[in-house]
Amino acid sequence: MVGISSIGVHVPRSRLDRALIGRAWGSRPGAGEKAVAHHDEDALTMAVEAAARCLEGTHPLRVDALFFASTSAPYREKQVASVVATACDLPREISTADFGGSVRCGIAALVAAVRAVESGACRRVLVAVSDCRPAEPEGELEPLLGDGAVAFLVDREARLAEVLGTAAVAEEFTFQWRLDDGRSVQVQDARFSVGHGWVRDLAEVVGRVMNEHGVGTDQLDALAVGAPDARAASQLATELGLDAKRQLVAPVIDRIGVLGSPDPLLLTAIALERALPGAPIVLAAFGEGAEAVLLRACAGAGAGAVRPAVAAALDRRLPLPSYERYLKYRRRLGSDDTPVELISNVLEFRELQQDVRFYGSRCQKCGLVQYPQARVCLGCLARESLDPVKLSKTGTIFTCTVDHLAANLEHPMGMVVVDLDGGGRVYVQMTEATPEEIVIGASVVLTFRRLHAGGENYNYFWKARPR
Amino acid sequence: MKSIRDQVAVIGVGCTKFGDLYDKTYEDQVCEAAFAAYDDAGIDPEVIDAAYVGTYIPHAQGGKAGISLADPLRLYGRPVTRVENFCATGTDAFRNACLAVASGQHEVVLVVGAEKLKDRPGRGIPRVGHQLLAKGNSAPGLFALAANRYMHTFGVGRETLARVAVKNHWNGARNPLAHMQVEVTVEKVLAAPMIASPFGLFDCCPTTDGGAAAIVCRAERAHEFRKDPVLVKGAALAVATGRPYFDPTFDYLGFRSTQAAARAAFAQAGVTPGDIDLAEVHDCFTWTEISNIEDIGFCAKGEGWKWVEEGRTRIGGQLPINPSGGLKSFGHPIGASGVRMIYECVRQLRGQCGERQVQGAELVLAHNVGGPGAVSCVVILGLPA
Known part of the structure; x- marks a missing residue:
């Protein structure tokens, strides 16, 4: 049995009130607020936060692969997974890979992790999914796109949920995209693209994975789908014959926005926090096709399944004082360049x-823990008596x-x-x-x-x- | 160990106007300070057989290596050494000159401290250091770490710090060479923009250009040059960690380098803190002065702020501190500051300070601390018996 044993969530503390966007542009961007990565956060750092929470209680040596998934990695060329692994003090010998391309990459990384554990190639894979997608100022995505990260630990213990199956479809369909030198995510007219691409492909993969494993429409406990907006998610639920109110995990767009690749994982975390053991849950994402994963909640599901509790992550908030501050955080204004x-x-x-x-140093002679690492003890002046020690x-x-x-x-x-x-x-x-x-x-x-x-x-x- | 006491005499001092010296080069500052010292000592520069130049930040037109002094003054063919030791640069250059004389290697030695800070844009002084571990520090921010711990521990408020600024500005307003010759009130200090809590603008010394010089010789030859030489009683340097913020054993209530340097200087001089008539101490920030008078030993740890409140450190008080106006008002061209303190101390001992004169000054002390707390130099000067 392969599944998810631990979940860590990171929602940045900063929030942008959509009213501030409306005031800046004289527009009506909708109610609520969105989570905004702090000026020193990006997809990499948020992945480290979520991964660290996910790994609490797991010895680093027990993890043998880390997959990072994001459409908004800080580097176009340079692996992020290895940086996340190093910051989490995972062993050098682990296998790492970055997934990207579309907001489907989070599910793609999860599926790859499941396959790696199923095959016996890996015992325990950490999947860190993080996004900080750039929206064009005054563009229609600006009020929507929020930032955050979720990490899943995949292993054979499947403490929280086991994976029953997956279904995928690959189909070229331009929905949201960003060119190689593009500064902002572009979007098609939703009236066309949601119905004819997004709903079509997601309904196909969600329906297929449920059918293949004999999960009837009424039996589904929760559908956790990464949606471009709340209306699209409801449309998909209707298409699948689900009761949106009961079975669709309500997107938290009004509170933190559309995160992108972490969304299906975050909504799964919410679903697992309230699921009873045995409950079937589907998570799914779109991106030039779609992929769905069917889970069955295990004994660890319920309150306490996620670190921190999603409600706590959503409640930890520090509103930004102005729209201009948001532009600065996203480097549309100002710069943090150093010589x-x-x-x-x-x-x-x-x-x-x-x-x-x-790591700092601990003196073999007097036990003093010190930082940065040194050759002579600050406390007892013993020479070459300092061992590396991981700091709290x-x-x-x-x-x-x-x-x-x-x-x-x-x-x-x-x-x-x-x-x-x-x-x-x-x-x-x-x-x-x-x-x-x-x-x-x-x-x-x-x-x-x-x-x-x-x-x-x-x-x-x-x-x-x-x- | 042999003490340096009474072996070395100061026979000449000089100082430029301190301030935003936009019309002076680094070399102008060196020249003006040195020429004033030559005149004060009444010497021909040919008799100078070694020199030390103190500059913290090398400037495009001077400050690096001995040529920074040799070129402007055309003092060639003899040893010239550049000294850099954070904010103790000037006093350490002076200390090295004294050691050179006391060793018998040199007879007459020139010390010049000079700093050109105002040719560069931006505020404060450039920070260099580890790209990660030093990122975000500033001079006021580093001293503020100590100030906040002190204020937290002893229950001291910003008003007390402000009184240091008020006193030093009062002194500096009576000093024609000072950078900021203006009096301030406690209200004005407290209302100034915040720089690094708890320090507002008037808790911080200014960024200043300037130069200062001193000439020392073997004590027994001093009377060849002038009738009223001043004797070096002690000159001590001590170094503590430059990374106090990583030291888990540090209480952050004062500076170990000052404590060690002061102990050594008093031992050399064979006197106690109670014997000192006035002191020029390193008031880079208002709180630093309070900590200094404790660390030097004028009062116990945690008592310095009361001395300020009680007015004991004013001119006319029990122990005048920074009658020159201090770094706070005189300004702080880093490498020059320590030599400028020697200038002030010598002129106080000679009775040349006019309205700022501390009556009956016979034994005086100059102190620098930099780093913060990484390095400190204490010099004690006195009149011949």
Whole structure:
């Protein structure tokens, strides 16, 4: 039995009220808000957040593959899965791959993971699906596209759900696309493309996988479909003869927007949080064809199935003060470019364990945990007595400042000295925090973020955010 | 170990006007400070047989290597060494000059500190460092980490910090060479824009151009040059970690480098903090001055802010601190600051400070700290017995 044993979710804390979009453009973009990746977040960093939550309680050595799926990876060429794996301190020997192309890539990665475990090639595969899709300012997708990430751990334990089967169809149909040098996702006229492409292909694969496994229309517990908007999802449910109200996992577009590739996984997470063991669930996504996966909820389903609970992820929110701030976060205004000489690939190579895996040193003689890694102990001055030690990602602010002078995309910037739980003290930037949250004694979590861009490259490092 | 006490004399000092010296080159600043010191000592530069130049940030037209001093002054054919040690650059250049004389290697040694900060755009000073671990730090932000911990621990508010600015601006307003010759009020300090909490604009020293110079010689030869030489009683440097924010054993309430340098300097001088008549200490930020007077040992840790509140550090108070106006008002051209402090201390000992004169000053102390807390230099000067 192969299935899903753990789920991690990351929804960025920032929210853009659609009314601010309406005010900017004199338009009526609809109600609610959308989740917006912070200025230092992208599909890579959000994948790390979701993956880290997903891996809680799983020893890194037990994971032997990581698949990253996104249509909006920060690099056109450079593998993201390996960066996510390194930031999660997974072993070097694991197999990694990036999936992309369309918002169907999340399901594609999940199916590939299931096949890898079924075949015996892998024991445990982490699937991290993340999107931060660029919408054209004033375009019709701008109010809709939100950001976020979901990670599934696929193995033979299938604690939360087992995979019963899959169905796919491949069909060229231009629905949403972005050219190789395009800055924004383009979209067809929905009146035509939803009915004639999107609903047609999804109804086919969802219907087929249910038929093949004898799941009747009334028996389906939940349909978790990544939809371009709420109306399309209802149209699909109707086409399939489902009761949309009861059986369709309601999209959370009004709260966080359309995430893209993570959507079917996020809606599955919601479905699993309330499913009873045995309940059949289908997740599906469209993209030049469609693919559907039929799950059956297992004993681990129900409250507590997802880290954090999806409701908590949706409730953790910090509204953006303005539409202009959103444009800055998405680099439509401003820049975080750093002089080229500060980007050293050689330094990155040498300090990978310290800077990305986030290891410090522990003294064999006096036990002091210290960061960065050193040759002579800061506590007892013992020489060459320091062993690498993985540092905790949680801690308490020992001291701090809110700096208006330091260069950053966003001003002012919190800088914090954090005493980590389990030892070690680090000095890092504070992100997505209000000034009231940057105070001595506050609890923080370390999060992997894009530190700066420069020289046609990005630098990632750890920052603190409120716990 | 042999003390440096009374072996070296200061026979000449000079200082440029500090400020936004847009019409001066780095070399102009070196020349004006050195020429003033030559005149003050009444010497022909030919007698100078070694020199030290202190500059923190090399500038396109000077500041790197010994030629930064040798070229503008045409002091060729003798040893010239550039010193850089963060904000203690100037005092450390002076200390090295004293050691060169005390060792017997050189008879008359010139020290120049010069810094050209205002030729570059932007605010503050350029930050360099590890591309990840140092990303986001600024000079005020780094000192603010200590200030906030101190204020949290001892229950001190921004008003107390503001009183340091008010005092130093009052002093600086009476100093014709100071960068900011303007008095401020507590209200004005508190209302200024925030730079890095808890420091507002008036809690921060300005970014300044300037140069300062001093000439030292063997104490027994001082009377060949002038009647009222000043003696070096102690000159000590100490280094602590430059990464205090990664040190889990650090309480962040003061600076170990200052504590160590002060202990060493007092031991050399054979005096105690209570013997000092005035001090020029490194008030890069208002809080730093409070911590300094504790770290140097003038008062106990956690008592410095009370000294400020009680007015003990004003001119006329128990221990005048920064009668020159300090970095806060005189300005902080980094490499020049320490030598500028020597300039002020020598002139106080000679009774040349006019309205700012601290009456009866016989033993004075100059202190720099940089890093923050990474390096500190303490110099004690006194009148001959």
